[in-house]
Amino acid sequence: MPRTDIGPPKYSEMLPPVIKKNYGRWKYHEIPRPGVLKHVSESGDVLYSIRVGSPRLLSIDFLREICDLADKYSGGYLRFTSRHNVEFLVSEEDNVESLLAELEQRGLPVGGTGNSISNIVHTQGWVHCHTPATDASGIVKVVMDDLYEHFTHMDLPAKLRIALACCINMCGAVHCSDIAIVGVHRKPPKIDHDLFPKVSEIPTVVASCPTGAIKPVPKLKSVEVNEERCMYCGNCYTMSAAMQIIDPKTDGVAIFVGGKVSNARSGPMFSRLAIPYLPNNPPRWPEVAEAVRNLVQVWAKHARKGERMGEWINRIGWERFFKLTGIPFTEKHIDDFNYAMPTFRTTVNFKW
Amino acid sequence: MADAEKPRTPLLDELEKGPWPSFVTEMKKAAAKKGSAADLLRQLERSYENKRGHWKHGGIVGVKGYGGGVIGRYSDSPEEFPNVAEFHTFRINQPSGWFYTTEALRKLCDVWEKYGSGLTNFHGATGDIILLGAPTANLQPCFDELSDAGFDLGGSGSALRTPSACCGPARCEFACFDTLDLCHELTMAFQDQLHRPMWPYKFKIKISGCGNDCVAAVGRADFSVIGTWRDTIQIDQEAVQEYAGAGMDIRAVCEGCPTKAITWDEQKRQLSVNADECVRCMHCINQMPKALRPGRERGAAILVGGKAPIVHSPLMSWVIVPFIKVEPPYTEIKELLLKIWEWWDENAKTRERLGELIIRKGMRNFLKAVGLKPVPQMVHHPRANPFYFWDPEEVDLPKQALPEEVTS
Ligand code: HEM
Ligand code: HEM
Ligand code: SF4
Ligand code: SF4
Ligand code: SF4
Ligand code: SF4
Numbered sequence: 001m002p003r004t005d006i007g008p009p010k011y012s013e014m015l016p017p018v019i020k021k022n023y024g025r026w027k028y029h030e031i032p033r034p035g036v037l038k039h040v041s042e043s044g045d046v047l048y049s050i051r052v053g054s055p056r057l058l059s060i061d062f063l064r065e066i067c068d069l070a071d072k073y074s075g076g077y078l079r080f081t082s083r084h085n086v087e088f089l090v091s092e093e094d095n096v097e098s099l100l101a102e103l104e105q106r107g108l109p110v111g112g113t114g115n116s117i118s119n120i121v122h123t124q125g126w127v128h129c130h131t132p133a134t135d136a137s138g139i140v141k142v143v144m145d146d147l148y149e150h151f152t153h154m155d156l157p158a159k160l161r162i163a164l165a166c167c168i169n170m171c172g173a174v175h176c177s178d179i180a181i182v183g184v185h186r187k188p189p190k191i192d193h194d195l196f197p198k199v200s201e202i203p204t205v206v207a208s209c210p211t212g213a214i215k216p217v218p219k220l221k222s223v224e225v226n227e228e229r230c231m232y233c234g235n236c237y238t239m240s241a242a243m244q245i246i247d248p249k250t251d252g253v254a255i256f257v258g259g260k261v262s263n264a265r266s267g268p269m270f271s272r273l274a275i276p277y278l279p280n281n282p283p284r285w286p287e288v289a290e291a292v293r294n295l296v297q298v299w300a301k302h303a304r305k306g307e308r309m310g311e312w313i314n315r316i317g318w319e320r321f322f323k324l325t326g327i328p329f330t331e332k333h334i335d336d337f338n339y340a341m342p343t344f345r346t347t348v349n350f351k352w
Numbered sequence: 353m354a355d356a357e358k359p360r361t362p363l364l365d366e367l368e369k370g371p372w373p374s375f376v377t378e379m380k381k382a383a384a385k386k387g388s389a390a391d392l393l394r395q396l397e398r399s400y401e402n403k404r405g406h407w408k409h410g411g412i413v414g415v416k417g418y419g420g421g422v423i424g425r426y427s428d429s430p431e432e433f434p435n436v437a438e439f440h441t442f443r444i445n446q447p448s449g450w451f452y453t454t455e456a457l458r459k460l461c462d463v464w465e466k467y468g469s470g471l472t473n474f475h476g477a478t479g480d481i482i483l484l485g486a487p488t489a490n491l492q493p494c495f496d497e498l499s500d501a502g503f504d505l506g507g508s509g510s511a512l513r514t515p516s517a518c519c520g521p522a523r524c525e526f527a528c529f530d531t532l533d534l535c536h537e538l539t540m541a542f543q544d545q546l547h548r549p550m551w552p553y554k555f556k557i558k559i560s561g562c563g564n565d566c567v568a569a570v571g572r573a574d575f576s577v578i579g580t581w582r583d584t585i586q587i588d589q590e591a592v593q594e595y596a597g598a599g600m601d602i603r604a605v606c607e608g609c610p611t612k613a614i615t616w617d618e619q620k621r622q623l624s625v626n627a628d629e630c631v632r633c634m635h636c637i638n639q640m641p642k643a644l645r646p647g648r649e650r651g652a653a654i655l656v657g658g659k660a661p662i663v664h665s666p667l668m669s670w671v672i673v674p675f676i677k678v679e680p681p682y683t684e685i686k687e688l689l690l691k692i693w694e695w696w697d698e699n700a701k702t703r704e705r706l707g708e709l710i711i712r713k714g715m716r717n718f719l720k721a722v723g724l725k726p727v728p729q730m731v732h733h734p735r736a737n738p739f740y741f742w743d744p745e746e747v748d749l750p751k752q753a754l755p756e757e758v759t760s
Contacts, residue, residue: 004416004417004499005543007504007539008448009447010447013453019523023522028525028642029524049523054474055373055375057472057473059379059381060464060465060472061381062378063472067454079452080450082479082518084475109372125405126396127396128425130405130410137367138367141372144372145372165660176568176570207702210664241408241409246405248402259571261570262634267633268565268668282403283366338664
């Protein structure tokens, strides 16, 4: 009989000796070069963390490869960051250079520290989810290729956190990122009235709609959608496979900007709509890559040192943001959902 | 594998170009060994051709003794891609802070090589290790061996999600409490809530050791624990001089302070912090970790209600406990969670997250139900409208019996 409810492996069994010894006694850290953190303990002990970008979707060959590297250079210990990076926990300074050399030779990027872009937090997309409006891994790969230099160099005004969700469920903290790339549907669900009675309960589907757009049609043992009210959230599709929300011709990508979760200087902020729609153009989504590059470049050019994207926008104002980025402001940008009111301007202080 | 069987993937091949490590390369490595990974690659190529996913809507699978932790996944074109006709996912509970020995990782790889596609996510956005793709018949034997290797399932469905924490005191001098231990202890205490869905919807716990919030607790956890302190920042003036000597613009650091609590006396070359004005945002400490540290009276703030847009809008967590000591066995935190769950479970509609329920029912009712007293740290500012409620007892009581808050 297998044991159930044993819980995760205890973290303390996974920690290298230098961490066990200095647990809670780290004094300060430095970033001697991009991708390398040097933590110094009150005891004088030193720990180097070498941060390596990964594609998140990993084969066990990759895992075994990094295990080999960890056995060779970091005493058999490593960790992952909350943004899908691998970190080798090296306690012997001599091993740092040799590990870096071997990582370079294997084509694994070292970076993501300080004022750089870290790895993109993302979701499953076409690889493994049933509601996506776009792919996840593909766009992430393209954007990281494009911004590669900003991962390996700390040359941005501040940290840059990009996240991607392939539908508006937004797995992960996509809605609080400097740049959030989000898959969006643009058409009401297509109802399969033959399938509906077999896979759905009318009351749950009706109740699932946040805008009250769904009405029962008892004659068909199905429902209908008031299309004017539908904002394509896909909630009803979650409830019923007969409410198909995916439409390859019109699905695509939206971009939100200016969010953050850290409290440093300014409090956490939501990302806000910059670009309502860009088409899905696999395999390399040129329009999305171009839009992200533009946002990063305009921010990098105009922000003060230390200013996150959202802090920069708050300082200059959204009207200036749209001007500087050349992104058209449309009716889509004016909120008309549940908590819209506080987003309307109530002062005559504005810029041109 | 013979060349003829190799998936032809001209579109995906484009994603092997460029400097960033490619997930397509990873999929190809797995495809060379496993038919399921090869069919996954073929099916994904199809998605790239016709711009849509090819997974069916859901499907319920599982292992004995659990109500979740395995996510059913079926291809919508099983005739064409028979090896991913069933391609289910395991959510595996990660060790706190995502630390591993290579021994533990290798064990995981060995089991997954035997029973699955050989593809994984390190990690899923919730924090779990994701093992991507096994047929139904393999689920139980695979779980049995994972359990023998010391691993357990994470959460899914209307249950507690696998809690996660930043690396905390293991590797970060900013940690105001032991994030790893709290995460582990809560996970162990609430195995039933994690493994046997019984709630209106999901519930997430995320734990960050300081206001930098490296696990994005404020943005995506129903229950966010974020480290902070009560007293004054500790300053090492010598180390400040060192930073200044090395060319750091100390005045610019002070200018970043949101409350102008920190000031630099150029003449005396002294840095000082006005503790009454400091909001403990971490900015100055981030800039000068060698010279500045959180105070000595450390603990955490607890915030609730964060979530992604589904159903009514995205929400960030709201402060309900501005400061609490965080010490084992964490009794107060566990009891608070149980009270929150009781109220939520009793009052929420299906698929109503805690934050949306609080909006519907009112923060006042929530605070009463979980027994928390109102304090100004809970709000940006008080209400601007006069539409507030009184309990009849508050109004009808004889004057001398009025509760303290009302009389004073
Ligand atoms: C009335 C019916 C249903 C309701 C109310 C419902 C609700 C939900 C909700 C709210 C989620 C959100 C994800 C989460 O909390 O983790 C979810 C996820 C999911 N649903 Fe459903 N669902 C229904 C029917 C189905 C059916 C019929 C299937 C499959 C045959 C299915 C398969 C899934 C899967 C695989 C997930 C993701 C797994 C997970 O993370 O828990 N659902 N469902
Ligand atoms: C009603 C809606 C939802 C449905 C049907 C749903 C369904 C799913 C499914 C099927 C997966 C698994 C994908 C896979 O591995 O195959 C998933 C993953 C996930 N979901 Fe949801 N979800 C819903 C809402 C949400 C919401 C509102 C959030 C966030 C607050 C969320 C957060 C996550 C996270 C973090 C993951 C892990 C993703 C990853 O690591 O890539 N989900 N969801
Ligand atoms: S964001 Fe949406 S489509 Fe993407 S994995 Fe999450 S639920 Fe699936
Ligand atoms: S997609 Fe959303 S808004 Fe449209 S009908 Fe379905 S639940 Fe309602
Ligand atoms: S949240 Fe704070 S304590 Fe935790 S790892 Fe990040 S900076 Fe360190
Ligand atoms: S922690 Fe933040 S608020 Fe406090 S002194 Fe430093 S910069 Fe100012």
